[in-house]
Amino acid sequence: xxxxxxxxxxxxxxxxxxxxxxxxxxxxxxxxxxxxxxxxxxxxxxxxxxxxxxxxxxxxxxxxxxxxxxxxxxxxxxxxxxxxxxxxxxxxxxxxxxxxxxxxxxxxxxxxxxxxxxxxxxxxxxxxxxxxxxxxxxxxxxxxxxxxxxxxxxxxxxxxxxxxxxxxxxxxxxxxxxxxxxxxxxxxxxxxxxxxxxxxxxxxxxxxxxxxxxxxxxxxxxxxxxxxxxxxxxxxxxxxxxxxxxxxxxxxxxxxxxxxxxxxxxxxxxxxxxxxxxxxxxxxxxxxxxxxxxxxxxxxxxxxxxxxxxxxxxxxxxxxxxxxxxxxxxxxxxxxxxxxxxxxxxxxxxxxxxxxxxxxxxxxxxxxxxxxxxxxxxx
Ligand SMILES: *Cc1c(COP(=O)(O)O)cnc(C)c1O
Numbered sequence: 001x002x003x004x005x006x007x008x009x010x011x012x013x014x015x016x017x018x019x020x021x022x023x024x025x026x027x028x029x030x031x032x033x034x035x036x037x038x039x040x041x042x043x044x045x046x047x048x049x050x051x052x053x054x055x056x057x058x059x060x061x062x063x064x065x066x067x068x069x070x071x072x073x074x075x076x077x078x079x080x081x082x083x084x085x086x087x088x089x090x091x092x093x094x095x096x097x098x099x100x101x102x103x104x105x106x107x108x109x110x111x112x113x114x115x116x117x118x119x120x121x122x123x124x125x126x127x128x129x130x131x132x133x134x135x136x137x138x139x140x141x142x143x144x145x146x147x148x149x150x151x152x153x154x155x156x157x158x159x160x161x162x163x164x165x166x167x168x169x170x171x172x173x174x175x176x177x178x179x180x181x182x183x184x185x186x187x188x189x190x191x192x193x194x195x196x197x198x199x200x201x202x203x204x205x206x207x208x209x210x211x212x213x214x215x216x217x218x219x220x221x222x223x224x225x226x227x228x229x230x231x232x233x234x235x236x237x238x239x240x241x242x243x244x245x246x247x248x249x250x251x252x253x254x255x256x257x258x259x260x261x262x263x264x265x266x267x268x269x270x271x272x273x274x275x276x277x278x279x280x281x282x283x284x285x286x287x288x289x290x291x292x293x294x295x296x297x298x299x300x301x302x303x304x305x306x307x308x309x310x311x312x313x314x315x316x317x318x319x320x321x322x323x324x325x326x327x328x329x330x331x332x333x334x335x336x337x338x339x340x341x342x343x344x345x346x347x348x349x350x351x352x353x354x355x356x357x358x359x360x361x362x363x364x365x366x367x368x369x370x371x372x373x374x375x376x377x378x379x
Contacts, residue, residue, distance in 0.1 A: 007374040008290035009258035013044050014378055017251035017343070018052055021233050024249055029216060031223040034060035034088065034209065036230035038068060043296070043366035044234060044254055045375035046072065054084050061085050062228050066092040066101055066108070073104040088133060088170075090143060098122030102130045107169055111135035111144035116156050123165045132157075133170030133207075134200055138192040139185060140176050147192060150199045158202055171197060171205040175222060179214040179239040186219050214238040217248065235343070236362040240352040246344045252351070254366065255342035256373070260309070261324070262288040263332050272326050273318030278303055286317065287329040289338045294322045296368030297340070304357040308339040308348050341365070 026033060035058055036042075041049040050061060050072065063069050069089035076082040082105065089101070090109035099122040101108060108119055110132045123130035134153065137144035145153045160166045173193050177183040193210055208224040213232035215222040231238050235252040237245045245252065263286065270280045289307060293299045302320045306313040307327055314329040327338070342348035351362040358365065 007372065008261060009256070009295060009372075010374045010376050011044070011369065012255040012257065012342075012376050012378045013048050014251070014253050014255070015052055016379055017235055017253045018049060018233070019056060021235050021250050021253065022053070022056055022058075025216065025227075025229050025232060029223050029227055032060065032207075032226045033058060034062045034226045034228045035233055036062040036212070036228055037072070038062065038064040038230070039367045042230060042234050042363070043369040045377070047075065048375060048377045049253075050076075054081055059085050060226060061087050062230075063087065063089050064091040065089060066096050066098075066106070069106045070097070070101055070104065073101075073106055077104065086131075086169075090133075090135060094118060098130070099126040102126040102128060105131070107131040107133055109133045109135045109143070109172070110153075110157070111137070113149070113153065113156070116153065116160070120160050120165050129164055129167040131167050131169045133172050133209075134168065134203070134205065136171065136173045136193070136196040136200075138173045138175075138189040138196070140174055142174075144173060147196065150196055154200055154203060161203060168200075168203040168205050170207045170209060170226075171200050171203075172209045175210060175212065175215045175219075178211070178219055178222065179242070181218045181239075181242055186215070186222065190221055212238075217243075231363060234366065236351050236366075240350070240356075240362075244344065244352070245350065251345070252341070252343035252348075254351070255348065256291075256340040256369070257342075258289050258291045258338050258340070260287045260329075260332055260334055260336045260338055261290045263329070263334055271318075273302075273321060275319055278318040280317075284317070284328045285330045285332065286326050287314070287332040287336070287338070288324050288326055289340075290324050291340070291373070292321045292323040292325060295370045295373050296365075297325065298354075298358040298360065298365065298368060300360070301354065301358040305340075305354055306349060306357075308342075309336055311347070313349065314338075 088107040135144035177185045209226035211222040211227045213229045216227040235250045272278045299320045309329045314327040317326045351365045355362045
């Protein structure tokens with residue numbers, strides 16, 4: 001079965017672009033790397049990119065949810081590769097299957113008093129120490145101990161570490177505005193992180209980590225022992241208004257494309273798609289692109305986005321539907337290739353261009369992509 005031929009749309013995932021970005025980021029820091037592969041590898045296919053990362057010798061992998069960590073660990077265990085990298089997760093609810101995660105060697109972020117108790121109980125049940133990274137909230141007002149909770153947390157964690165219930169591996173936090181290179185908040189967060197380092201010193205965390213892509217790219221003082229790049233690794237800038245991926249020498253890993261299924265010539269006065277939000281003012285040549293909002297092509301891009309067809313950028317006409325949308329594409333034929341986004345250097349729009357047209361960020365453009373979009377690894 002030619003599985004790719006079954007699907008009218010596909011995301012090509014470029015190994016050479018991914019490894020290029022990994023190398024470029026690695027060269028930009030003296031720190032270790034924890035590539036982030038949450039949310040199905042930012043929509044690129046987690047299995048595809050984690051295998052490339054392990055082959056490249058990466059020693060840390062970050063995912064958000066404990067379920068993502070467990071399914072990743074289970075797969076790596078089946079393939080005899082679980083020992084190759086440490087997996088960190090930080091999103092879980094009370095009652096999560098911590099004991100199983102601990103047995104699989106998954107590193108767990110600790111950032112709330114209830115989590116200390118639950119993870120400790122699970123480690124006792126598992127009979128092996130839980131590897132934990134203490135998370136401190138330095139400006140997100142989100143996950144992590146607040147600065148004024150940290151001393152109490154240390155007092156609770158210290159005896160558990162002495163008992164062998166916890167192995168305190170890391171201390172970490174997350175930057176709120178590192179994508180704004182001039183914003184003084186980042187320096188303030190570094191100060192708070194330094195204070196947290198003093199408070200947690202009795203626990204001797206082995207690795208400190210603070211920076212995601214934008215911290216890594218634009219704030220060298222945030223690198224510490226490990227950096228946690230996500231979006232940059234996939235070849236997309238965390239802030240294209242400041243620097244585009246092309247300007248930074250990063251290459252788009254994903255090319256989202258589809259094969260045109262219908263073309264037609266329409267006269268002036270033709271209403272298009274639901275609600276007729278576009279009506280032609282002159283004759284146009286329409287083409288139907290077989291991918292829609294059920295696949296993650298955001299409906300807010302209706303009448304705003306463009307797709308590349310035969311070297312031309314062809315504008316969306318009318319509302320994007322669940323499975324398809326219409327573009328104005330002079331000269332297009334059925335079966336012609338439509339590229340929604342890809343690498344700027346190849347003449348395509350980028351995921352960030354789509355994000356701008358849809359009023360969102362590149363992150364959402366990627367992670368919205370659904371399971372009907374076949375991910376195909378290409379060299
Ligand atoms: C998603 C995430 C990252 C990666 O962020 P990018 O901006 O994509 O580099 C790093 N750390 C944490 C805690 C995250 O949630």
